[in-house]
Amino acid sequence: MAILFPMPKRYWLMKCEPAAYTIDDLARDGRTSWEGVRNFQARNFMRDDMQEGDEALFYASNADPSGVTGLARIARAGYPDPFAWKKGHKYYDEGSTAAKPVWYSVDLAYVATFPAVVSLETLKNTKGLEQMMVIRKGSRLSVQPVTKSEFDIVARLGSKRGR
DNA sequence: GCCAACGTTGGC
DNA sequence: GCCAACGTTGGC
Numbered sequence: 001m002a003i004l005f006p007m008p009k010r011y012w013l014m015k016c017e018p019a020a021y022t023i024d025d026l027a028r029d030g031r032t033s034w035e036g037v038r039n040f041q042a043r044n045f046m047r048d049d050m051q052e053g054d055e056a057l058f059y060a061s062n063a064d065p066s067g068v069t070g071l072a073r074i075a076r077a078g079y080p081d082p083f084a085w086k087k088g089h090k091y092y093d094e095g096s097t098a099a100k101p102v103w104y105s106v107d108l109a110y111v112a113t114f115p116a117v118v119s120l121e122t123l124k125n126t127k128g129l130e131q132m133m134v135i136r137k138g139s140r141l142s143v144q145p146v147t148k149s150e151f152d153i154v155a156r157l158g159s160k161r162g163r
Numbered sequence: 164g165c166c167a168a169c170g171t172t173g174g175c
Numbered sequence: 176g177c178c179a180a181c182g183t184t185g186g187c
Contacts, residue, residue: 017185039170062185120186138168140184 010049011151012056013134014072014108015142023058023070026110031075035083035105036091042143047078047104049145056108057146057154059134060117067119068154076107114158128153 014034016022026032037043054074060066080101083091096102124135133144146154 015185041170066186137186138184140169142184 007051009148010051010054011146011148012045012050012054012074013059013068013132013144013146014056015059015061015134015144017062018060019062022060023072023110023113026058026070026072026108027113029110031107031109033105034108035081035103037081037105037142038091038093038103039142042141043102043104045143045145046106050074050106051077055111055151057151061142063117065117065119065121067117067122068114068158069117070113070158071111071155072108073111074106075109078104078106081105112158115160116158118154118157122157123154126153126157 021032034046037046052074056072056074057068058070058072060069063069080098081091081096081103082105083089084093084096084101084103085098086092091103093102120135123129123132129135129150132146132150133139133141
């Protein structure tokens with residue numbers, strides 16, 4: 001049972017373009033729903049593996065520079081994405097029903113804003129991060145698992161001032 | 164804005 | 176089930 005054998009905490013990287021949502025937006029909101037993920041692999045992570053209390057690196061893609069801008073926590077595990085049911089909405093998907101939802105959301109809570117972006121270039125040049133999915137060319141997955149070790153290294157880099 | 168890399172779609 | 180066409184992502 002999950003109560004007796006709780007899942008160990010997992011770590012994630014969540015991508016978002018600054019035009020859509022930023023770590024500052026999350027700091028302002030405190031908490032937000034992470035809807036609109038329309039990729040099956042990312043969906044599976046959100047639906048099957050993310051648990052409340054998991055920690056996440058907040059990654060700004062298509063940014064200047066792109067990189068990790070802060071930290072977040074999973075505040076609610078996967079639940080059916082209600083936007084998939086909103087007819088006319090850009091996230092609407094007629095294939096998703098309440099009985100058989102196709103897409104899933106999670107809720108994210110704000111944890112911290114890095115004083116400076118940990119850029120993609122820094123990630124690429126940091127020992128211990130060689131296996132990170134996000135530094136691989138052509139990696140487009142918007143929800144990625146990271147190891148505790150990778151999370152800790154990036155969180156430490158991010159906590160340094162004046163980088 | 165370019166374009167390579169990738170995921171999805173649809174004809175067959 | 177193959178694979179070309181298409182749309183999107185995202186670094187640069």
